[in-house]
Amino acid sequence: MPRVRLLLVMIVSLGTVIFSASSFAQVYKWVDAQGKIHYTDTPPMPEVAKSVETKKAQGNVIESDAQPFATKIAAEKFPVSLYTFAGCGDLCDKAKALLDKRGIPYATKSTEEDKEALKKLTGDSQIPVLVVGNKTPRRGFEESAWNSLLDEAGYPKSNPLANMRKPTPNNSATQP
Incomplete structure (x- = not known):
C-alpha cells in the first residue's frame, strides 16, 4: 500500500511540473505574406513569416492601481x-x-x-x-x-484602501 501511495504522489507531482512548465512557454506573433496575424508556440519558417515577435507568456494576473x-x-x-x-x-x-x-x-x-x-x-x-x-x-x-x-474636488470621504495599507504622500504632484 505505501508503494501505491508513493507512486501516486510521484505521478501527481510530475504532472504538476509538466503542466506548469507550459505556462511559461514563449508565444510567437507573426504575419504571413497575406498580412494575416498568427499566434503560435513554435517559431514560423523564415520563408513564411514577414515579421516575427517573441512574447513571453505572462500569468493570468489582473493588475490594479494603487489608488481607488x-x-x-x-x-x-x-x-x-x-x-x-x-x-x-x-x-x-x-x-x-x-x-x-x-x-x-x-x-x-x-x-x-x-x-x-x-x-x-x-x-x-x-x-x-x-x-x-x-x-x-x-x-x-x-x-x-x-x-x-x-x-x-471629488475625493472620496473615506479611504477604501485604509485596511490594506497606509497611503504614502505623493511628493511628485504638480504644484498648482
Missing part, C-alpha cells in the same frame, strides 16, 4: 499640495493625519522656495495651507472646511 478610481480622477483634475514648515506642530500633524486618513495623495511643500511661493500665493506664510488644484487655498487647519474642499 475616484481618487485617481480627482488627483488628476485637482492635485493636492500641503504647505507645512518646521515648527508648525500640532496643526500640521492634524492636517497630514486628515489627508492620510482619507487616502489623499499630496505633495508636501516645506522648503524655503516653497515658503516664498506660499507668500506669493496667499500673501503671507501662515501654515498649514491646503491647495487643491485651482481652487482657493485654505489657510490654517479647520477640518470641516478642508473636508468640504476635498469633497468638492
